[in-house]
Amino acid sequence: MDPSVFANIENLVTLSDTQFTLGSLILMVSYGAHFAFILYFLWTQKDLAPRYRLVPLLSALVMASAGLSLLREFSFWNEAYTFSGGAYVPATEGQTFTNAFRYGNWTITVPLLLTQLPLAFGLARPEIRRRAIRMSIPAVLMIWTGLVGQFGETGDWAQLNLWGVISTLFFVWLLIEVRATIKAGVVNSPAPLKGFPDKLWWYFLATWGLYPIAYALPQLGFNGEVVIARQLLFSIADLSTKLVYGVILSRYLLRRSALGGYLPAAEALGEAPAVADKPRGA
Template sequence: MQTGAIADTFGNIENLVTLTSGQYTMGSLILMVSYGAHFAFIIYFLTSSLQLAPRYRIVPVLSAVVMASAGLSLLREFTTWQAAYTLIGGQYVPATDGESFTNAYRYGNWTITVPLLLSQLPIAFGLARSVTHKKIIRMSIPALLMIWTGLMGQFGETGDFARLNLWGVISTVFFVWLIVEVRGVITAGIANSPVEIKAWPANLWWYFLATWGLYPIAYALPQLGASGDVVVVRQLLFSIADISSKLLYGIILSRYVLRRSALEGYVPAAEALETTAIGAKAASARGD
């Protein structure tokens, strides 16, 4: 079979690699922890929104939506992973008459969740509504182009590396565009943040680069060879990136807007932070 035909037929290297029992179990565990973690934090984000000033409540609510969407996608990845292999002689062999594994579900989920994640930034930073709308559009366009071009390229990972790398470069161009737009929002966020919490958006910039930078590594990894270790490490990198860029990112923003709400005099937020310096300052400001 020609290389291009292999790519079109199998799509992802998981469908070409026989896994040991340990590799299969590790892949299953990675996916299970991933979808479980996202589902578990839906309630956390919904309840944390109750402590925030009304203008910021949408931030953790959007995180809850992201958790639900990502959890469902990763659950689908988990069930597909289980259906894609058959246990033969102590090893897990790609099924020939069942469901093929694909990472395309991740790209479909990112199409939904990434614009939502980006939308949280200008809202959390308290930017004017007109500015917020413009910033969301300007970030979402390169983000979606980055995702869709990456999707086009990942079907070349089974041997058509020219396709993988060509679309990977194109996707990287859109990623650079995206980080320029995100940097502009974060710069505005630093300028618009109370002095006590200006470090939060500044640190968030480096966190953004570190966590989103895992995705291109996972994307390019199949070029090291179609092996069980590469399959498992790639699922691990994708899952670490998903958890850190969605779940942990959502927690960071939720804590930031909680402090911002307290500093702006919102009583439930101040009460939630009563043991902190910010909570004490907010309590003092309201005469408690």
């Protein structure tokens, strides 16, 4: 099989029954979790002060977009293999597997995720727009250059690594912009919550750092272990940077709303008696 015909290593590797099932399960759990949490974010936004409700609504949009993309990946996975001789063999004709849809989805969801930061920190509207744009530009460039590089993962390591380095440079630029937004968040957070933005910064580094590892994995070899490990890393990264990240922001905003005297938020936290005497709809 000529590697140059295929974009991703999944189309070159024969999987055992266990590996194929694990791959299906990883993708199924990923898209299922994203779809399920659409309802979570739509429900929890009602307890937040009105100015913060856009943040979980954006999380719901991210869940829907990511869920649809992962559902398509799941379909590709199941259509791209044929069971033969006790193993799952990549199809030589018709449907092939591709991770490119992940990159397309990231182009949509990553700017939304980044915009949530200045919104959650309660920055002024002009500052929200400015910081969202400054973070989104390097983020999109990082994704697109990574997309170009991943087409070399079937053996063109020069392409994979060159564009991987370029993508990493944009990632560093993104980190600089995110750090600046985090610092603004520290300044603009209520006193009891001033430690939150820095904790979120370390979480950001730990979870977003999984993507370049998954990107580089094909160089370890064309085998089932690498294929499954990469799908697992991609899915853990997607769940942690989108779903868990959204939950963390929602909890922060619930606390922030309660501290601001918004009664439904305080009631959701069980702290209503300690809240200032602001009206329920403040």
